[in-house]
Amino acid sequence: MSKREKCGIFGIYSPDEQIFPYLYWGMLAQNHRGHQSHGFATYNNGLEYYTELGLIPPIKEPGKESKVKQLEGKIGIANVRYTTSGGKDYQALCYDAMPILSKGESKSLVLSFNGNIVNVRELQEKVGISKDTSDTHALAALIVQTLEENGSLPEAISYLMNNIDGAYSITGILDDGTLFAFKDPNGIKPMCYGFTDGKYAFSSESTGLAINGIEWQRELRPGELLIVKDGVMSQVQAQPWKNQAFCAFEFAYFSRPDSRYNGRYVYEIRRALGAALARKHGDKIKRCEIVVCLPESAIDAAYGFHEESGLKWEMALRRHRYVSQRAFITDGVDRQSVIYRKLNILTPKIVGKNIAVVDDSIVRGDTMRGNIKRLREAGAQEIHLFITYPKIIGPCFYGIDMSTYKELIGAQLSVDELAVELDADSVNYMPVDEYVKETGLRRDQLCLGCITNKYPTAQADELARSIRKELSKGGTEKGRVYE
Ligand code: SF4
Structure with a gap:
């Protein structure tokens, strides 16, 4: 989702x-x-x-x-x-x-x-x-x-x-x-x-x-x-x-690429993130023949990744522009079918290839799982994921729709387990410090709550701590943790 x-x-x-x-x-x-x-x-x-x-x-x-x-x-x-x-x-x-x-x-x-x-x-x-x-x-x-x-x-x-x-x-x-x-x-x-x-x-x-x-x-x-x-x-x-403590996720995903913060356009930051990701994971890139991205928020990052790595960039995943219904999708089966219908995969560009897939983030994993399944069906050989936003391990208490630990696949699984769960050959994240560096801000100028479990406001930080303690004792979360 x-x-x-x-x-x-x-x-x-x-x-x-x-x-x-x-x-x-x-x-x-x-x-x-x-x-x-x-x-x-x-x-x-x-x-x-x-x-x-x-x-x-x-x-x-x-x-x-x-x-x-x-x-x-x-x-x-x-x-x-x-x-x-x-x-x-x-x-x-x-x-x-x-x-x-x-x-x-x-x-x-x-x-x-x-x-x-x-x-x-x-x-x-x-x-x-x-x-x-x-x-x-x-x-x-x-x-x-x-x-x-x-x-x-x-x-x-x-x-x-x-x-x-x-x-x-x-x-x-x-x-x-x-x-x-x-x-x-x-x-x-x-x-x-x-x-x-x-x-x-x-x-x-x-x-x-x-x-x-x-x-x-x-x-x-x-x-x-x-x-x-x-x-x-x-x-x-x-x-x-x-x-x-500016929301770090705005740069990777939420904001429009042509929005600017403190004099820099978001697309410039995304491109720099893609390039940094390519530098970080050069060993995995050697296995890949083309780079593709999931439209549309990862396009700028994929471009930076392509420029830095020299990998051929194929726009082989295209979006069906008018399949965009998102609100009111509550049924799991319906959600899967909408995810399926959103993406058109240009099979001849994929078949038999080892591909690098650049995306902005993995939250629940259902979108990524569905897309990898489709890439496999299209004949992709190896699929290596490169994710610009660091591994999401904690909920957001500040207005992003990911409010519990249990819904976050990154909070449940290690990187290797994640690759198995998603049917990817590898999952390669941007480390937190390198992400921070590419935003042009200091670590203490950003909210990094969902990727570090350290929240900038006292009650959110305490809430996160108490939920983790409860979960470690076998407890469960009920809906939004702040309500
Ligand atoms: S926890 Fe902080 S960085 Fe993460 S989405 Fe929420 S506001 Fe943004």
Whole structure:
């Protein structure tokens, strides 16, 4: 099964233009970050919003009424979501779709959130919110309640940061038209801001700015709050920070290749990772005749691998572009058939060959197992896997859809066992230190939780430790470990 990010967010203020088109395009450029629902909210002398399940629809479809409701206003936020908190049934997906509107007695706001709250149960109890709802409702309620007590947004965000453990990049609008955006004190999730011609915008990835012609300024700092009111932006450091712990997995898989972080495009990092992987495993490469990759997130890494190794690169695995249904696939048999249908293997390019397969990661192993089976059926001789993201040995508590140890094949098996289980001739990972080096960041600037079992926030680290202890005594996990 695919790995899924929790959400993508976007927010914008314009002094003189209706902003709905910016919201629409900004979110469409990030639809890969959430397939289950989408939504928009604006301020137009009051807060308005709507949400729908599924991908963002086209603005116009021939012969059909547009499903896109063009909200009016010059201030707005938007969201695409995949759930890692709250229920997965139809009603829950509708209720938890973002933006969320939270109303108190005298204050209200709309919120768009990317991340996950580790102490969600404690937070829900504190604000009196049902445990059946997503963490976003509790976050929004906490901000509203704190605002009603002291009236200051920086105070409310600082209080929130002091009381929750997790990863969060958030943008929202208060009921007086104040647009704001903030990141958790470890800066785990991406969010950048841009500015052009009086317009301020916040976006999970820089592609949300680029599609709108808004100039990227920088990534928000950990613990930073940016507020846009009456056309003026102010900055508050809501929490002090020593180091960021940016999600290392964004570079290998989640982010678009044309997104940029700290001045570098993701595709450049992926290409460097592929080259480093080839240098690391030269002995195995000697056995291979061609390199192929699984489309599409591994293409840049495969190119770097090919350049460094000199192996012929064959684009022998092609994707059936419109077989992309991912949400609501719950049945194991159906999932396998979708995986099968996604890929077209160009058999004459594979038959009788020893092949190097470059991919970004192995999470549960079901996608890789299915693809190797198909390569074997196509007549591949030896199959050697080269994986740019180090072996995933721990869950993610911060909003990626891999929340238990038991679902992670890398947490259960050694590298050699993994090769047997997947029917590969060898599995060759990037070591953690070399992965870190190619990102251009230091080890202490990254979250490496899922590949080291050391998490950047205290409660997540403690939770992981206690689960491992429980599992070592023969215990089991029940669903998402933080709920
Ligand atoms: S645990 Fe892994 S996937 Fe989750 S935020 Fe950290 S690096 Fe990213």
